[in-house]
Amino acid sequence: MDRKEFLSQVGLGAASVLIPICMGGLSSCKKIGVTPNTDFIIDISTGALAKNGGFLVSNGVLIARTNSGTFIAVSAACTHQGTNVNYNASGNNFICPNHGARFDSNGNVIQGPASASLTKFNSTLSGSSLHVFA
Ligand code: FES
Structure with a gap:
Protein backbone atom coordinates (compact mmCIF):
# COMPACT_ATOMS: atom_id res chain seq x y z
CA MET A 1 0.00 0.00 0.00
CA ASP A 2 1.43 3.36 -0.97
CA ARG A 3 1.04 6.62 0.96
CA LYS A 4 -1.85 7.90 -1.17
CA GLU A 5 -3.78 4.65 -0.76
CA PHE A 6 -3.18 4.66 2.99
CA LEU A 7 -4.39 8.26 3.46
CA SER A 8 -7.45 7.57 1.35
CA GLN A 9 -8.43 4.60 3.50
CA VAL A 10 -7.72 6.40 6.77
CA GLY A 11 -9.77 9.40 5.63
CA LEU A 12 -12.71 7.21 4.67
CA GLY A 13 -12.45 5.41 8.00
CA ALA A 14 -12.50 8.65 9.97
CA ALA A 15 -15.44 9.98 7.98
CA SER A 16 -17.42 6.80 8.55
CA VAL A 17 -16.93 7.27 12.31
CA LEU A 18 -17.87 10.96 12.35
CA ILE A 19 -20.85 10.94 9.98
CA PRO A 20 -23.17 8.78 12.15
CA ILE A 21 -22.60 11.11 15.12
CA CYS A 22 -24.23 13.97 13.22
CA MET A 23 -26.78 11.96 11.20
CA GLY A 24 -29.64 13.14 13.43
CA GLY A 25 -29.46 16.63 11.93
CA LEU A 26 -27.49 19.72 12.76
CA SER A 27 -29.04 20.06 16.21
CA SER A 28 -27.36 16.83 17.28
CA CYS A 29 -23.99 18.29 16.27
CA LYS A 30 -24.21 21.48 18.29
CA LYS A 31 -21.88 22.00 21.18
S1 FES B 1 -32.51 19.56 27.39
FE1 FES B 1 -33.01 17.80 28.55
S2 FES B 1 -33.35 18.55 30.55
FE2 FES B 1 -32.79 20.29 29.41
Whole structure:
Protein backbone atom coordinates (compact mmCIF):
# COMPACT_ATOMS: atom_id res chain seq x y z
CA MET A 1 0.00 0.00 0.00
CA ASP A 2 1.43 3.36 -0.97
CA ARG A 3 1.04 6.62 0.96
CA LYS A 4 -1.85 7.90 -1.17
CA GLU A 5 -3.78 4.65 -0.76
CA PHE A 6 -3.18 4.66 2.99
CA LEU A 7 -4.39 8.26 3.46
CA SER A 8 -7.45 7.57 1.35
CA GLN A 9 -8.43 4.60 3.50
CA VAL A 10 -7.72 6.40 6.77
CA GLY A 11 -9.77 9.40 5.63
CA LEU A 12 -12.71 7.21 4.67
CA GLY A 13 -12.45 5.41 8.00
CA ALA A 14 -12.50 8.65 9.97
CA ALA A 15 -15.44 9.98 7.98
CA SER A 16 -17.42 6.80 8.55
CA VAL A 17 -16.93 7.27 12.31
CA LEU A 18 -17.87 10.96 12.35
CA ILE A 19 -20.85 10.94 9.98
CA PRO A 20 -23.17 8.78 12.15
CA ILE A 21 -22.60 11.11 15.12
CA CYS A 22 -24.23 13.97 13.22
CA MET A 23 -26.78 11.96 11.20
CA GLY A 24 -29.64 13.14 13.43
CA GLY A 25 -29.46 16.63 11.93
CA LEU A 26 -27.49 19.72 12.76
CA SER A 27 -29.04 20.06 16.21
CA SER A 28 -27.36 16.83 17.28
CA CYS A 29 -23.99 18.29 16.27
CA LYS A 30 -24.21 21.48 18.29
CA LYS A 31 -21.88 22.00 21.18
CA ILE A 32 -23.42 21.94 24.62
CA GLY A 33 -21.99 24.29 27.19
CA VAL A 34 -20.33 26.68 24.77
CA THR A 35 -19.44 29.83 26.67
CA PRO A 36 -21.76 32.61 25.54
CA ASN A 37 -20.74 36.24 25.02
CA THR A 38 -20.37 37.39 28.58
CA ASP A 39 -19.42 41.03 28.51
CA PHE A 40 -22.36 43.20 27.62
CA ILE A 41 -24.70 45.83 29.04
CA ILE A 42 -28.47 45.57 29.00
CA ASP A 43 -31.10 48.20 29.77
CA ILE A 44 -33.41 47.03 32.54
CA SER A 45 -35.73 50.05 32.53
CA THR A 46 -38.18 48.40 30.11
CA GLY A 47 -39.17 44.87 29.17
CA ALA A 48 -38.96 41.68 31.19
CA LEU A 49 -36.28 42.93 33.55
CA ALA A 50 -38.19 46.06 34.58
CA LYS A 51 -40.20 44.06 37.15
CA ASN A 52 -39.24 41.60 39.85
CA GLY A 53 -39.61 37.99 38.70
CA GLY A 54 -38.94 38.74 35.04
CA PHE A 55 -36.24 37.21 32.89
CA LEU A 56 -34.87 37.24 29.36
CA VAL A 57 -32.12 35.64 27.31
CA SER A 58 -29.49 37.82 25.67
CA ASN A 59 -26.20 36.75 24.12
CA GLY A 60 -26.74 33.18 25.33
CA VAL A 61 -27.13 34.35 28.92
CA LEU A 62 -30.35 34.12 30.93
CA ILE A 63 -30.73 37.21 33.10
CA ALA A 64 -33.33 37.03 35.84
CA ARG A 65 -34.65 39.62 38.24
CA THR A 66 -35.54 37.87 41.46
CA ASN A 67 -38.62 38.62 43.54
CA SER A 68 -36.36 40.62 45.85
CA GLY A 69 -35.03 42.72 42.97
CA THR A 70 -31.52 41.31 42.63
CA PHE A 71 -30.17 40.04 39.32
CA ILE A 72 -28.87 36.58 38.41
CA ALA A 73 -27.10 35.71 35.17
CA VAL A 74 -26.43 32.13 34.05
CA SER A 75 -25.75 30.39 30.76
CA ALA A 76 -29.15 29.89 29.12
CA ALA A 77 -28.55 26.53 27.45
CA CYS A 78 -29.46 23.49 29.50
CA THR A 79 -26.41 21.29 29.94
CA HIS A 80 -28.42 18.20 29.02
CA GLN A 81 -29.30 18.90 25.37
CA GLY A 82 -29.07 22.65 25.00
CA THR A 83 -32.67 23.84 25.34
CA ASN A 84 -32.91 27.30 26.90
CA VAL A 85 -33.97 27.08 30.53
CA ASN A 86 -36.65 29.30 32.11
CA TYR A 87 -36.47 31.23 35.35
CA ASN A 88 -38.96 30.19 38.04
CA ALA A 89 -39.31 33.26 40.25
CA SER A 90 -41.40 31.58 42.96
CA GLY A 91 -38.70 28.95 43.53
CA ASN A 92 -35.80 31.21 42.56
CA ASN A 93 -34.45 28.48 40.29
CA PHE A 94 -34.17 27.51 36.65
CA ILE A 95 -36.24 24.82 34.92
CA CYS A 96 -35.61 23.24 31.56
CA PRO A 97 -38.88 22.88 29.63
CA ASN A 98 -37.50 20.00 27.56
CA HIS A 99 -36.90 17.19 30.05
CA GLY A 100 -37.45 18.91 33.39
CA ALA A 101 -33.93 19.48 34.68
CA ARG A 102 -33.76 22.00 37.52
CA PHE A 103 -30.92 24.26 38.59
CA ASP A 104 -30.62 26.37 41.73
CA SER A 105 -29.98 30.12 41.66
CA ASN A 106 -26.23 29.46 41.39
CA GLY A 107 -26.76 27.21 38.36
CA ASN A 108 -26.10 23.97 40.23
CA VAL A 109 -28.11 20.90 39.21
CA ILE A 110 -30.87 20.03 41.68
CA GLN A 111 -32.72 17.60 39.40
CA GLY A 112 -31.56 15.69 36.32
CA PRO A 113 -31.34 14.55 33.65
CA ALA A 114 -28.74 17.33 33.34
CA SER A 115 -25.60 16.49 35.26
CA ALA A 116 -23.51 19.64 34.75
CA SER A 117 -24.17 23.06 36.23
CA LEU A 118 -25.10 26.19 34.32
CA THR A 119 -22.32 28.76 34.26
CA LYS A 120 -23.00 31.67 36.58
CA PHE A 121 -21.93 35.16 35.54
CA ASN A 122 -21.41 38.42 37.42
CA SER A 123 -23.61 41.45 37.06
CA THR A 124 -23.45 45.01 38.34
CA LEU A 125 -26.20 47.59 38.10
CA SER A 126 -25.51 51.26 37.37
CA GLY A 127 -28.72 53.26 36.99
CA SER A 128 -30.76 51.22 34.53
CA SER A 129 -27.72 49.60 32.89
CA LEU A 130 -26.91 46.06 33.95
CA HIS A 131 -23.38 44.97 33.10
CA VAL A 132 -23.10 41.18 32.65
CA PHE A 133 -19.62 39.71 32.59
CA ALA A 134 -17.59 36.58 33.31
S1 FES B 1 -32.51 19.56 27.39
FE1 FES B 1 -32.79 20.29 29.41
S2 FES B 1 -33.35 18.55 30.55
FE2 FES B 1 -33.01 17.80 28.55
